[in-house]
Amino acid sequence: MFSGKTEELIRRLKRAKIARQQVMIFKPVIDTRYSDVQVVSHDHNSINSTPVKDPQAILKSAQGYDVIGIDEAQFFDDSLVEVCNKLAYHGMRIIVTGLDMDYLGQPFGPMPKLLAIADEVTKVHAICVKCGSLAYASHRLVRSNAQVMLGEKDEYEPLCRDCFKKALEEDRRNARSKNLFEE
Numbered sequence: 001m002f003s004g005k006t007e008e009l010i011r012r013l014k015r016a017k018i019a020r021q022q023v024m025i026f027k028p029v030i031d032t033r034y035s036d037v038q039v040v041s042h043d044h045n046s047i048n049s050t051p052v053k054d055p056q057a058i059l060k061s062a063q064g065y066d067v068i069g070i071d072e073a074q075f076f077d078d079s080l081v082e083v084c085n086k087l088a089y090h091g092m093r094i095i096v097t098g099l100d101m102d103y104l105g106q107p108f109g110p111m112p113k114l115l116a117i118a119d120e121v122t123k124v125h126a127i128c129v130k131c132g133s134l135a136y137a138s139h140r141l142v143r144s145n146a147q148v149m150l151g152e153k154d155e156y157e158p159l160c161r162d163c164f165k166k167a168l169e170e171d172r173r174n175a176r177s178k179n180l181f182e183e
Contacts, residue, residue, distance in 0.1 A: 002126040002158045003135065005097040007041040009069055011097055014047065016067040025049040025069035028076060039071045052175050055080040062087055073098030074109040081113045088119075103140035103156070105164065126158035133160035139167045 009025075016023050022050045027039050029051040040046040049069075052058055055076050062068050068087055073080060084094050100115065100123075102108040116119055126135040135158035142155050159167055 002138075002156075003124040004041075004126075005099075005124055006039060006071055007043060007045060008122070008124060009071055009095060009097045010039065010041060010045050010047045013069045016093075021066040021069045022064060023069065024062055024065040025071065026052050026061070027071040029053050029083065030075060031072050037086040039069075055083040059083045059086060060127060062092065063093060067093045067095065070094070070096045071098075074100075074102075074111050078110045078112055078113060080110045082118060084114065085117060099138065101137050104168070105137050110157060128160035128163050129157045130159060133162075135159055136161040137164045139164055 013023050027049045038046040039049045088094050096114055098111050098113045099108050138156045140158045167174045
């Protein structure tokens, strides 16, 4: 999070529109943080989008477009991989953004498979809020075991690998001590 993924997606799609390419952008229907119908960056740049419940809806709506943008791909299931392949084999350029890891540093949703089949991968990084290095992961600041939890700067912070490891260890210590007091 906070690396500029959505900002880069918006930039690329706006350039495609300037080039008079037919552009369609999709986002998961659950992502309503800034808007129900727009993809919006943390800097509040935006582009109109079509919210969808599942990747099959993308396949049904993408006919006739040159460029397909998909934001927050980690929130879709693995069928997104097949959908992206089908669209690409029909000559469409597919631009996908998403987190490659969840709040525990584990692969997130279809992202590992999408990275494997991609023609090109651009990995963007936030800056660690603790030490200023390149961020490695998004550390969750609130207690929740749900893998999918929408949030922003009050719920997540970007951390480098070392600071992330320390934060996870601290989270585990706090959880153990809380469990001791609850028993």
